Amino acid sequence: MTTSSRWRALTHHNLFWPVAVLVVLLLVNVPFTPDFFSVGMTNGHLHGSLVSIVLFGSPLILVAVGMTLVIATGGIDLSVGAVVAITGALACSYISDQADQSALSAVLLAMGIGLLAAVICGLWNGFLVARMGIQPIIATLIIMVAGRGVAQLITDGQIITINSKPYKLIGGGYWLTLPFSIFVVAAVVAVTVVLTRRTALGLLVESVGGNAEASRLVGIRSLRIKIMVYVFCALCAGIAGLMISSNTSAADGNNAGLWIELDAILAVVIGGTSLLGGRFSIGGTVVGALVIQTLTTTIYTIGVPTQTNLVFKAAVVIVVCLLQSPKFRAKVFGTKLGAKFGAKGGGKPAAAPAEPAAATEAAPKMEVS
Amino acid sequence: MLNRRNFLTAAVGVAAAGGLAACAKEDDSSSSSSSEGGSKAITLGFSQVGSESGWRSANTDSVKEAAKEAGYTLKFSDAQQKQENQISAIRSFIAQKVDVIAFSPVVVTGWDAVLKEAKAKKIPVVLTDRSVETSDESLFVTLVGSDFTDEGRRAAKILEKVLEKAGHKGPVKIAQLEGTTGAAPAIERAKGFKEVMDADHKDDWKIVVSQTGDFTRAGGKQVMAAFLQSNPDIDVLFAHNDDMGIGAIQAIEAAGKKPGKDILIVTVDGVKDGFVAMSEGKINAIVECNPLLGPQLMEVVKKVKDGETVERWIKTKESDFMQDQAKEALPTRKY
Numbered sequence: 001m002t003t004s005s006r007w008r009a010l011t012h013h014n015l016f017w018p019v020a021v022l023v024v025l026l027l028v029n030v031p032f033t034p035d036f037f038s039v040g041m042t043n044g045h046l047h048g049s050l051v052s053i054v055l056f057g058s059p060l061i062l063v064a065v066g067m068t069l070v071i072a073t074g075g076i077d078l079s080v081g082a083v084v085a086i087t088g089a090l091a092c093s094y095i096s097d098q099a100d101q102s103a104l105s106a107v108l109l110a111m112g113i114g115l116l117a118a119v120i121c122g123l124w125n126g127f128l129v130a131r132m133g134i135q136p137i138i139a140t141l142i143i144m145v146a147g148r149g150v151a152q153l154i155t156d157g158q159i160i161t162i163n164s165k166p167y168k169l170i171g172g173g174y175w176l177t178l179p180f181s182i183f184v185v186a187a188v189v190a191v192t193v194v195l196t197r198r199t200a201l202g203l204l205v206e207s208v209g210g211n212a213e214a215s216r217l218v219g220i221r222s223l224r225i226k227i228m229v230y231v232f233c234a235l236c237a238g239i240a241g242l243m244i245s246s247n248t249s250a251a252d253g254n255n256a257g258l259w260i261e262l263d264a265i266l267a268v269v270i271g272g273t274s275l276l277g278g279r280f281s282i283g284g285t286v287v288g289a290l291v292i293q294t295l296t297t298t299i300y301t302i303g304v305p306t307q308t309n310l311v312f313k314a315a316v317v318i319v320v321c322l323l324q325s326p327k328f329r330a331k332v333f334g335t336k337l338g339a340k341f342g343a344k345g346g347g348k349p350a351a352a353p354a355e356p357a358a359a360t361e362a363a364p365k366m367e368v369s
Numbered sequence: 370m371l372n373r374r375n376f377l378t379a380a381v382g383v384a385a386a387g388g389l390a391a392c393a394k395e396d397d398s399s400s401s402s403s404s405e406g407g408s409k410a411i412t413l414g415f416s417q418v419g420s421e422s423g424w425r426s427a428n429t430d431s432v433k434e435a436a437k438e439a440g441y442t443l444k445f446s447d448a449q450q451k452q453e454n455q456i457s458a459i460r461s462f463i464a465q466k467v468d469v470i471a472f473s474p475v476v477v478t479g480w481d482a483v484l485k486e487a488k489a490k491k492i493p494v495v496l497t498d499r500s501v502e503t504s505d506e507s508l509f510v511t512l513v514g515s516d517f518t519d520e521g522r523r524a525a526k527i528l529e530k531v532l533e534k535a536g537h538k539g540p541v542k543i544a545q546l547e548g549t550t551g552a553a554p555a556i557e558r559a560k561g562f563k564e565v566m567d568a569d570h571k572d573d574w575k576i577v578v579s580q581t582g583d584f585t586r587a588g589g590k591q592v593m594a595a596f597l598q599s600n601p602d603i604d605v606l607f608a609h610n611d612d613m614g615i616g617a618i619q620a621i622e623a624a625g626k627k628p629g630k631d632i633l634i635v636t637v638d639g640v641k642d643g644f645v646a647m648s649e650g651k652i653n654a655i656v657e658c659n660p661l662l663g664p665q666l667m668e669v670v671k672k673v674k675d676g677e678t679v680e681r682w683i684k685t686k687e688s689d690f691m692q693d694q695a696k697e698a699l700p701t702r703k704y
Binding site: 172 | 419420422423426429547550551578579580581583585586587588590591592594595596598599612615616619623624625642645
């Protein structure tokens, strides 16, 4: 009895299904690459598949964490990929103009310039969404489309290659035998969790996502919260942009962060955050991003033919999403088990945010008029 | 219900904004070029793939410069690697009644409909750099560009030399970084390479892993990192372009191996950064794919406009480079 109730508690935990999928994906690799989990030392740093997954997945985790808060307010940010490209392009083009590319002050200034541009993009998105009442998907689409052009203008359509040791550290370097990017991600995630869960900020974000107008009426500055999450999201994308360009020591205005917004949204969804807003899980998002990166690495290591890459990816994503649907689980695993799942993880939470979302949509219009 | 409504609104919005963006781009390029041309000058509509690499930008610059020199009015459009953008660009060229349409197709198939529209309006079409598969050979006049299959063959031939020079004995395990799936250079370079391999090295060469790196550095790095995990004993890397090779070099170094020594590397293209890597001993050989085909294209455009017959395939002039030639050739690289 106790074991079954523990099992129930476990399967009802919001991280259960994402983590289960992650574990299964990792295990799938073992028959193909027997030493998949082995981590060795080369040149004084750890090296192995798990390390690569975290290293290459870092930018996605960052972008997805920022995206989580935006989605929690009932919004969405499509511009993150372009912000990634702009940040990397600005930082690299500044460094490439320096006589001494490895000068620490120049590198820090370059990163500052890049992140400043990211913050400006975030302010613009926040301004359009919160002040002008434009639908988030349209407001952020502007930078998504135009931003990549801006990045190409900065790089002059070329790939800018740089040779800077300090800049290489943030996305491709190692510290204490681990990829430095892990520490950056850990810091950002920790700060986000502390700010949202140890202060009232998380609650405010959720309440704005639940019902922006009601939040405003009870005294929450919902416009300010909204602008803040877009700035935060862009800042995360900016750091990811520094990482991506640092990883290859080159700024590629055209390809850096291409479609990362879609992967980030997917990571957020896999992590159990409702796209309707009103509730979020940072931990789930991190796991979701790791699932996507593991999937990508798996495709490369198990030798899925190139032409079927996307189909394979799609199939896995469909399975993940179905597993997360309480209705689907109820149908497949039988009514009794389904009732159990349905009781807590079932239709209620999915239905509950639906109503406030209607208000979210209406709210900005009211403010404008 | 609500879900669906939101989604529909969003979808319409995306479509509208996408359309706006496309229009804006089109307007920019034509307004800037229309001021240059005289009334009698040949008007050339050129749709470029995108600006995905240094190679491509050099190609774009070459076409723009050559058009200016020849005194043609160039209507330039960037497809940003999307076929639908390119098709709408070609349609707008047809609507603008340009004299000749030239384009570098994003992918190999799916061009019949729009090319038939051009043919119906009697506008000759010249392909540059990449070819297309069509049911009707008369839909385009000629192709100005490289022979990718031959580049694949040349890569295999030069690999023989590289192996000999490195003193490699016994079976050769090859990893292949493919270009964007479905793109002609990716398909044909792989085909050409395999052709030589099957003919001359059936027993000793083997491609153990092959995966797309999307012609980008980040792609090359990530895929190579995974390759090195699943197949730590790779002898040779054949990358379909320099940028993926450069990314792979970083992954090889991170795995504690020496690119150019532990793993021999052959790439295609010959961009400047590729030559830099080769002069540092990290790439063993580069098969050149020349993007500077602007002048050749303008010649062909003139001939086509005048109704002269031209060859079906006008190949660009290219050569191969081994490591010892890298330092010498580096200063002359324009792209």
